[in-house]
Amino acid sequence: MSHQLLKGKRGIIFGALNPQSIAWQVAEKCHEAGATFTLTNAPIALRMGEINALAEKCNAEVIGADVTVDADLENLIDRSMEILGGKIDFILHSVGMSLNVRKGRAYTDLNYDFMHKTLDISAMSFHRLLQTCWKKDAISDWGSVVALTYIAAQRTFPDYNEMAEAKSLLESIARSFGYHYGKAKNVRVNTISQSPTMTTAGSGVKGFDAFFNYADEISPLGNAPAEACADYCVAMFSDLTRYVTQQNLFHDGGYSFTGVSQNVINTFGSK
Numbered sequence: 001m002s003h004q005l006l007k008g009k010r011g012i013i014f015g016a017l018n019p020q021s022i023a024w025q026v027a028e029k030c031h032e033a034g035a036t037f038t039l040t041n042a043p044i045a046l047r048m049g050e051i052n053a054l055a056e057k058c059n060a061e062v063i064g065a066d067v068t069v070d071a072d073l074e075n076l077i078d079r080s081m082e083i084l085g086g087k088i089d090f091i092l093h094s095v096g097m098s099l100n101v102r103k104g105r106a107y108t109d110l111n112y113d114f115m116h117k118t119l120d121i122s123a124m125s126f127h128r129l130l131q132t133c134w135k136k137d138a139i140s141d142w143g144s145v146v147a148l149t150y151i152a153a154q155r156t157f158p159d160y161n162e163m164a165e166a167k168s169l170l171e172s173i174a175r176s177f178g179y180h181y182g183k184a185k186n187v188r189v190n191t192i193s194q195s196p197t198m199t200t201a202g203s204g205v206k207g208f209d210a211f212f213n214y215a216d217e218i219s220p221l222g223n224a225p226a227e228a229c230a231d232y233c234v235a236m237f238s239d240l241t242r243y244v245t246q247q248n249l250f251h252d253g254g255y256s257f258t259g260v261s262q263n264v265i266n267t268f269g270s271k
């Protein structure tokens with residue numbers, strides 16, 4: 001890639017677990033675009049070791065951090081600034097996990113200890129991250145922070161379960177912190193609402209294949225692949241999007257604004 005949109009920029013990328021991870025694609029694209037960054041994931045995920053291949057390819061250091069632990073985030077931010085040689089210009093939060101989904105609990109039978117954990121990992125962690133950066137004044141003026149979300153924050157997808165609440169909270173934190181960080185430092189904070197994508201987290205949702213295929217049929221452009229999401233993240237981290245903040249940005253091939261498609265009409269026409 002020749003555009004080098006992120007040349008000279010320093011970043012932190014959360015959530016690359018394996019090559020299917022959206023964060024993995026983002027890391028590769030940021031590297032191609034000239035950025036330097038650190039990679040981070042939960043210590044337990046690092047033990048799987050796959051991230052080391054990505055780190056080598058991107059010439060990036062890996063720093064373990066559980067997003068629910070303040071001390072881990074503090075260490076991550078300090079170490080990243082040390083390694084990269086200055087304040088951070090961009091951050092990708094690509095983290096999500098629901099114990100109720102994992103354990104197959106229905107939405108009408110949630111375990112609340114699990115739900116606390118889900119909200120902590122998938123949503124409050126975004127506030128925790130932003131607040132840690134705020135207190136350390138770790139993000140450069142006009143820096144850009146993006147978290148990944150899903151349209152279940154606005155519409156009901158029965159098997160997405162409590163992750164719908166987590167995504168609503170995540171998007172709200174982007175709006176609220178976006179205000180404070182914008183006022184203080186011109187830092188922008190946004191969420192990107194991505195199409196269903198075949199990843200470890202995505203395919204853990206019951207009936208995922210069906211709503212992947214349904215979304216693909218509805219969207220005029222078809223589902224947006226992870227690689228295209230990564231391109232969008234690069235654009236959001238670049239200086240070409242400096243006045244976009246507090247937004248939930250749909251990256252879904254048009255799904256969110258389409259009522260019905262001809263293929264779906266054809267399928268149900270004879271009912």
Ligand SMILES: NC(=O)c1ccc[n+]([C@@H]2O[C@H](COP(=O)([O-])OP(=O)(O)OC[C@H]3O[C@@H](n4cnc5c(N)ncnc54)[C@H](O)[C@@H]3O)[C@@H](O)[C@H]2O)c1
Nearest residue numbers: 015017021022042045067095096148196197199200201202
């Ligand atoms: N796959 C989809 O269909 C889809 C669609 C829209 C949005 N998203 C969102 O994209 C983001 C990335 O998910 P993905 O689909 O690439 O799946 P993924 O499973 O590859 O990524 C999820 C990541 O969260 C990390 N994580 C979990 N608990 C953590 C903790 N306590 N501390 C630090 N990291 C932790 C995992 O290790 C993993 O790397 C998530 O926020 C997800 O909700 C996914």
